[in-house]
Amino acid sequence: MxxxxxxxxxxxxxxxxxxxxxxxxxxxxxxxxxxxxxxxxxxxxxxxxxxxxxxxxxxxxxxxxxxxxxxxxxxxxxxxxxxxxxxxxxxxxxxxxxxxxxxICGVDMEYPSPRISKLSERFVNPTEEKFISGRDEPTYHAVIWCAKETLYKTAGIQGIIFKDQMLIDPFLPEKSGTLSGRILFEDSPCQVYDLSYKITDEYYLVWHW
Structure with missing residues (x-):
């Protein structure tokens, strides 16, 4: 196995x-x-x-x-x-x-691919772009995408907009670690979620439990 x-x-x-x-x-x-x-x-x-x-x-x-x-x-x-x-x-x-x-939990994984960065304008907001600041953009984009997918699965809020209604707090990507994300949905109180992540040559992985 x-x-x-x-x-x-x-x-x-x-x-x-x-x-x-x-x-x-x-x-x-x-x-x-x-x-x-x-x-x-x-x-x-x-x-x-x-x-x-x-x-x-x-x-x-x-x-x-x-x-x-x-x-x-x-x-x-x-x-x-x-x-x-x-x-x-x-x-x-x-x-x-x-x-x-x-x-309540959530998990997402993606394989490394240029396609994630090509689509980053759809899910990375200006606040997140500031802390990325031209550094390892493919890694940041992939982890942020997985993190927002994990938040979506965890919160279960229909119709949420990844770019405008989710925010990933600044982090420095390592092989594994933790980061935090927030959901900013209409009049709901801002909720902070602790997320864990793992980066390998073959996949990116983010989860919340």
């Missing part, structure tokens, strides 16, 4: 990253399927997406010991059927990650 990173918080929250090396057949043989899961997988035609779906379910199975049967709310938030645990899922090129927790 190619788990390349794992961490936990006070035995209440567990995060795991899987590097996908198996074939679809090999992944499927490790998974305990329900009828719902078989039907969900049938709806996915893209081979890469099928691998990511299988790997994420295997991580849920591994972390919880429960059948990894996941349904989604109307907003797209995953729910682990017949469990009070919170679950959040992300995947990117060749990797899948899952975080399960007794607390």
């Amino acid at each position: 190619p788990v390349v990173f794992e961490t936990n918080k006070e035995n209440r929250s567990f995060l795991s990253v899987w590097k996908i090396k198996e074939t679809e057949k090999q992944l499927a043989e490790l998974l305990s399927f329900t009828d719902l899961m078989r039907n969900q997988l049938k709806l996915i035609s893209n081979p890469e997406k099928r691998l990511e779906w299988l790997a994420s379910r295997l991580l849920i199975q591994r972390l919880t010991g429960l059948p990894p049967c996941v349904s989604h709310t109307s907003s797209g938030k995953p729910n682990l059927n017949k469990s009070d645990l919170n679950v959040t899922i992300s995947h990117t090129k060749g990797f899948a990650t899952v975080l399960v927790s007794t607390q």
Whole structure:
């Protein structure tokens, strides 16, 4: 089982990253399927997406010991059927990650690519641009994107605008560390979220638990 990173918080929250090396057949043989899961997988035609779906379910199975049967709310938030645990899922090129927790949580991962910086005007605001200030822009942009995706998954606020209604506080990127983010949504009180991150040559990872 190619788990390349794992961490936990006070035995209440567990995060795991899987590097996908198996074939679809090999992944499927490790998974305990329900009828719902078989039907969900049938709806996915893209081979890469099928691998990511299988790997994420295997991580849920591994972390919880429960059948990894996941349904989604109307907003797209995953729910682990017949469990009070919170679950959040992300995947990117060749990797899948899952975080399960007794607390509200969120996770996002992305693979290094120039496309993130090309889209940065859509999610990086002027305040954040000031502390980036021409330094390692690809890394900053990727971590900020993952951080805002994590905030979105954690807060569950529909219609939130990443650029205008989320703010990542200044940080200096290292291989791993913590940073903080804020949600500035209409008349709601400003809430600060503590985020953790990990930077590797193959992926960026941000999570909240």
